[in-house]
Amino acid sequence: MTEALIAALFVFVLASFTGFEVINKVPPTLHTPLMSGSNAISGIAVLGAIVASGARETNLSVILGLIAVILAMVNVVGGFLVTDRMLQMFKKKEIKA
Amino acid sequence: MSDFLPTGIQLTYLVAASLFILGLKQLGSPATARQGNVVAAVGMLLAIVATMLDQHVLNYEMILVGLVIGSLIGIVAAYKVQMTDMPQMVGLLNGLGGAASALVAVAEFWRLLGNGEAIPLDANISMLLDVLIGGVTFTGSFIAFAKLQGIMSGSPITFPLQQPFNLSLLAAFIAGSAYLIINPHSLPVFLGIVAVSLVLGVMFVIPIGGGDMPVVISLLNSFSGLAAAAAGFVVMNNMLIIAGALVGASGIILTEIMCKAMNRSLFSVLFSAFGTVAASG
Numbered sequence: 001m002t003e004a005l006i007a008a009l010f011v012f013v014l015a016s017f018t019g020f021e022v023i024n025k026v027p028p029t030l031h032t033p034l035m036s037g038s039n040a041i042s043g044i045a046v047l048g049a050i051v052a053s054g055a056r057e058t059n060l061s062v063i064l065g066l067i068a069v070i071l072a073m074v075n076v077v078g079g080f081l082v083t084d085r086m087l088q089m090f091k092k093k094e095i096k097a
Numbered sequence: 098m099s100d101f102l103p104t105g106i107q108l109t110y111l112v113a114a115s116l117f118i119l120g121l122k123q124l125g126s127p128a129t130a131r132q133g134n135v136v137a138a139v140g141m142l143l144a145i146v147a148t149m150l151d152q153h154v155l156n157y158e159m160i161l162v163g164l165v166i167g168s169l170i171g172i173v174a175a176y177k178v179q180m181t182d183m184p185q186m187v188g189l190l191n192g193l194g195g196a197a198s199a200l201v202a203v204a205e206f207w208r209l210l211g212n213g214e215a216i217p218l219d220a221n222i223s224m225l226l227d228v229l230i231g232g233v234t235f236t237g238s239f240i241a242f243a244k245l246q247g248i249m250s251g252s253p254i255t256f257p258l259q260q261p262f263n264l265s266l267l268a269a270f271i272a273g274s275a276y277l278i279i280n281p282h283s284l285p286v287f288l289g290i291v292a293v294s295l296v297l298g299v300m301f302v303i304p305i306g307g308g309d310m311p312v313v314i315s316l317l318n319s320f321s322g323l324a325a326a327a328a329g330f331v332v333m334n335n336m337l338i339i340a341g342a343l344v345g346a347s348g349i350i351l352t353e354i355m356c357k358a359m360n361r362s363l364f365s366v367l368f369s370a371f372g373t374v375a376a377s378g
Contacts, residue, residue: 023354
């Protein structure tokens, strides 16, 4: 268990550094779409929800897990679609200009 | 042969994580932003499909129903919202993600409680962090949404003894956490901690003015990434940890960039209401 935890901590720290580095000079018009896109990625919580509701053990945990699946999925699907709508709008503006 | 499926799932996670990094990178530049969004969405699809193949997931019919219901709500919401209402829409979606992460911790706590299993210290700490960050993200995002949508007044809300009240909430959380680390199987204390986290989210956002809400939503977005990473530690899933850490870190950077664009510091955005109270009083 401790070994798994340490491996997980390594993954967490290295992924955090990647996250820091991946964002550099972003033009202001892209602030909201970038926020929205990364918000959709944070809907990854759906994986935890699937695992939590996957076991047929206690009823309440399965129900809570299923609610979490639905909420996270709204976040994921809504998030990516909303981001696409925003970015689509920018494209039209550029063509007009 | 029995190793084939778990290995395949992990390798798929590796591909999905790479796609998230690529997608975030491309989202930061105007020429590739739209493609980056699609790349990240493909990564998410792969991650979800791989998780559904996990052999511990027995309940997949029900989960599929949940996935479909959530997707449908997401599609309808994304197409019905007005372009001008986008920031609060992102806030609302972000709140749902935070709620989902917190629910994972509650579900896991309930499962361990029902089993009467010993709760390992690391899982316990991860659950507490998940509940705190997820809970704050949930209610904080909804307050941000309400302020932008005009359901709530956009002006900062302050009241006497606000900071002592907030500090005592934080102290209550720490005391409750300490109690749970010694006595992990206490449902009332755990529920108390959930409640304190939810109130903290409200208290965090109400003193901030409506004009600063986009920055707050960006910060809460970063929080929801950290909540997802904490959920990853609870169920020991690398994909959750990687994606959560990516969003958590990139969200902080983006928040800072947004503050700089407004010529302000993050500190002044978060605590300016208290500054004016102190100055006028």
